[in-house]
Amino acid sequence: MFKENIPLAGHTGYKIGGPARYFFEARNLDELESAVREARKKNLSIFVLGGGTNLLVSDEGFDGLALKPDFHFLEQDGNEVNVGAGIPIAELLNYLITHSLTGLEWAGGLPGTVGGAVRGNAGAFGGETKDLIKSVRSFDIEKLKEVEREAPACDFGYRSSVFKKKGGTEIIMSAVFALKKGDTETVRKSIHEKINYRRERHPLEYPNIGSIFKNVPLTRISADSISLNLPGSTRKSAAIPVKTDPVPVVPAAYLISEAGLKGVSFGGAMVSPKHPNFIVNVLEAKASDVKTLIELVKNEVHGKFGIILEEEVQRI
Template identity: 50%
Template sequence: MFQENVLLKHHSNYKIGGLAKYFFEAKSIEEIIKAVEKARLIKTPFFILGGGTNILFNDEGFDGLIIKIKNSRLRQGFGGQAKIKIIKVDAGVFLERLVEESADTGLSGLEWAAGIPGTLGGAIRGNAGAFGGEIKDVIKEVISLDISGLRSKIIKRNNQDCKFNYRSSIFKSNGAKEIIIEASLLLRKGNRKSIETAIKQNINYRKERQPMEYPSLGSTFKNIDAGKIAKKQHKSFELIIKNDPFPVIPAAYLISKAGLNGVSCGGAMISPKHPNFIVNVLNATASDVKNLIALVKKEVYKKFRIDLEEEIEIL
């Protein structure tokens, strides 16, 4: 059902955002196509939404159609004894469910993803990652819908063709030309107990170090590729470089050293617990968050001559 004037704050993990003129939850590929066609018919822009865990909606809302991807099938491969299992997962499936189901069936390969919210589609587009793992490590094939032409067409890509990169993929670098529909994942048979232990450890690590008590979008900025830092400057960062998924200087470290821990604007605050998180402490607006983003970029540049780049998206 197409809805009108839907408050986007209810569809964002940030709990921020004004009204969307139109809103549609698409539960199948047919419904996704129908929604795109409808937007074209009424000549309105549209935006694809997954779990809303990496997107900051503006206070003015969106003067168009939000298509929320809600297909949710998780098929094949569970059970059985083969060492490698292929599972087919719809883009609208939440990573949390995927991690849980793979642990329940003793499949290894997604432990790093424990605690990352959002859908598989969002994770593939941004090549989500943590604790040294990335979604690209388990992707065999991605099926997407190319909506750039007059008629939508299905595209199948293998892992290499997805051009995965740090927090990026062809689905991101191509602009919004394609909608991810489903993917096949390669998981290994593993020891159920060790899988569950790894998942627990990763979730506990997050609870200890991330401000889970407030709405957020996770890390606001990408970490800095340590290989791209000038040799002279590199030395001063040696002790804090971490390998995730390659040697990086954590943005949180730079923000903290710029003296910004706990700085707030309106209802938004740079978390003292994890300074790369800008949290919604009390009815923050998108402007509050954007002001803090601008401040962080300015101060980090002033101190280190390093340009931070947003990991989150703003619509």
């Protein structure tokens, strides 16, 4: 039932990555369950693929089953919308505009699927996916059964959830978003503002997977007893930009820029001069090129500030 040797580069925002030994798109629970049973029979590891907008797939690819839960439905009940995990966030936002539902405008321009956003509790502009979630339905690949959780049981945290913490043993199938009645034009305008903001600041002209590193919470900086004064600089801590994301953080982009790494390249990959927390694929980059740059950035930022940058992207 599975396709074989499917290049994952075609399924990621980066256009990077070797083949998945097996690949399957499940459109409903029956197909998902059969695929999981088949994979278990063959003793394969399973990797769940959403929109591939946050994935760094190795050049060797994935020696297992890349399983895409392509659940594609939107069902409205009052101000609540039950959304299949495979629906792109952009498609959900279009639906909300058309049906005058407000609450998710902050996600304007957020790439990827509903499943990926729920799993990582994606957020931007002070909003987080968890703020709108009423419940989530998933499939437990170990117990081979459906699980339904109300929001508190999803254990959402900063870019995290129970699904992320369980390390891929549950596949999100759908989520119910609780919204409010709004005004179509106001919702549309607000979403388009976010899209335009991103277009201006993000290097969307090149294949990318968004921010490579997490912003650094201020609490972590003081816990590490790091002086906020920049070495060799006359600027004091007050000059360091702190943004709320949703806790106070120092942007990783700022640290990378201050470490002098804008525009540094290796192979076909480059630290974006436009937004230095993006490493862009400028010329048929390999995953190994990106990994080399990630290590370089980590080392340089650590050397300069004593801060260890943590990766936000998911490696396969």
